[in-house]
Amino acid sequence: MKSLVVTGYKAQELGIFNQQHPGINYIKKTIHKRLLPLIDEGLEWIIISGQLGVEQWAGEVVLSLKEEYPQLKLAMLLPFEHQEQHWREEAKESYERLLHQADFCEPITKRPYENPGQLKQKNDFLIQKTDGLLVLYDEEKEGSPLYYLRAAKAWEKPVLLISPDEVEEVVREEQEERDLF
Structure with missing residues (x-):
């Protein structure tokens, strides 16, 4: 596997409404843990659409992994221009950092x-x-990731579930x- 889409619930679907929520750290560590063996097996590209929540946290994980795995690349393929237009300022800042x-x-x-239709x-x-x-x-607990799962099934792509x-x-x-400490 050379390229992998990483997604999950939007922050509000998880009841997370600010960047200081302790659950974010656990989600990021879980993503990190799942990506390591894939990188060792040749994973080169992580692709996200930049939506708030799991995708942005995955993007942050990838950026931190690049220090140890410089061959790893992050792509942000956005559904449309200016998707962050109506987001809160804190969310926009995090998004802009990832974009850059x-x-x-x-x-x-x-x-x-x-x-x-642009999202589909x-x-x-x-x-x-x-x-x-x-x-x-x-x-x-259905939610926004269901649409990706349906697409993966339609295209007969492997799904790794967290x-x-x-x-x-x-x-x-x-x-x-x-x-222990």
Whole structure:
């Protein structure tokens, strides 16, 4: 696998409304843990669309991994121009940092938001053009990642699922480590 789309729930779907939420750290550590063996197996590109939540946190993880794995690249393929237009200032700043540090950045449709079809087009395009999907998803709690999962099924692409249990395992490991010291 050379290229991988990474996605998951939007921040608000997880009940996360600011960048200081402790859950973000656990999600990022879980993504980091899942990416390492893939990088060792030859993963070169992580692709995100830049949406708030898991995608942006994955982008931050990739940027931190680039220090140890300089061959790793981050691409941001945005669904449309100015997707951040109506976001809060804190979210815009985080997004802009990712845009400036990504190895490649381009909107899929070179115009502002017009209709939900642009989001479906983004999902299909990203899945079609990559080797697989890594997604944080709970099969008991539908949400925005479901659209990527449907695209992956339609294009018969491999799906690597990060479950809530996997994130909880990282939380337990961190707590046990803290208890030792």
